[in-house]
Amino acid sequence: MRRSASSVTPPAERKTEVAKLIDVSKCIGCKACQVACSEWNDLHEEIGFNTGSYENPHDLSPDTWTLMHFTEWDNPDTGQLEWLIRKDGCMHCEDPGCLKACPAPGAIVQYSNGIVDFISDNCIGCGYCVKGCPFNIPRISNDTHKASKCTLCSDRVAVGQGPACAKACPTQAIVFGTKEQMKHHAEGRIADLKSRGFANAGLYDPLGVGGTHVMYVLNHADKPSLYAGLPDNPRISPVIEAWKGATKIAGLAAIGFAAVFGVVHRLVAGPNAVTPDEEKAAAKLTEGGA
């Protein structure tokens, strides 16, 4: 298990990695997953407004950990209008940007099965995870000042159950199992899609973040960004890497160097003290005028 802002050594042996596979080609956009998520996690999103899209609410929030995005796309190759529906939420990166950015020890953990979880008791609400995430997933509540996101139902997985969203999905567009099983399952789905004319069908398991524990089967895997801006090549921002890498070490070293320089200089140069002659000269100047 990995732990934010801590120097614990991960155990040599990992639990079997788990993964959730979301097959967008089988999704009918019913939002049963969204409802199951809020039900299981006891989330109460505010009632919003209809702006002419099925997308509701309009963004992830502290009370919406998964959200169906609806994109209408004119496929220039076929002349067909395609309705691309993608269930958005935490991707549970193998190399999580949120965990890298987090300053609070133990506020973000990655279990050895790959699930990335936020531990609210340790969270200080700084929002660094929001900047660390390459997928724009974590949200900070302005009421509780805690970060939240999909837990991959770590509490259900711990007792051998699948995530609530997978359980609720009526078309089995969401399936859950070991990462190997899910990759294998995806292969079958991709072969099927290819045989039905989706030449670019493929698996979304981006290497830039070391792979993810939530994967997509996309019918246009060559263009992930079609699906409501799913990043084509996600990776932890180099700015975040520089901040949490070189800056952290070089910064403290520079401060330490300045302090050591002062001590050494004081020892070598001695105090810079006023002499009695200088006091006399000042007295003469002051009393005598200019």
Add this chain to the structure above:
Amino acid sequence: MTRSPQLHPGDPVIVDRYTAAARANHWVTAVSLILLAVSGLAFFHPSLFFLTGLFGGGSNARMLHPWIGVILFVSFLGLFTKFWRENLWTRVDGTWLARLRDVLAGHEEKLPEIGKYNAGQKMVFWSMSILILLLIVTGTIVWDQYFYDFTSIPTKRIALLAHSILAIVAIIVWIIHVYAAIWVRGTIGAMTKGTVTGGWAWRHHRKWLKDLARGKSDDDMRPAE
């Protein structure tokens, strides 16, 4: 010619250097800067996270840090308006800087006569002015509770990195500032009692002392007419 009322003859001569208002302003700035450095370092490196305990835990430190930043900014603005004119760069500052080796060795007899501030003090003043301005700007960008909606995440990432680096530089400038005050004996009294001895002024700021002897007073010390 009558000497400035800042000069008090005696053994030793006492020279008024800072008014009570200037000193209060300085110490508000100093305390806020230290609290900001302590809480900021706690967020900067996990090995220093325990420092949040001084603020009542991580969440409180996260909540207080930006407000202390606002206090620092306003307080420093007070110092800036009082002292910017006396910190303008002059030709003699270039000479002083070129002889930094003599400065560090304490050979002040080899340096030109200096006014109220030497080049080192002026550089501390101007670098802090610039750093604090940039820190309040980058800090506001990442003050999510009130300003989250105003900038994009990529902008906030750059602001975080910049804020960290600027803060490191500010802490180093602060170390130089504090060390110089300790090394140059008789300096601390300027900010506690408001006075220095005539000999101190003669040794380190002779032009300033001569001006006072000629009856010219500091801007913020001139008695009300």
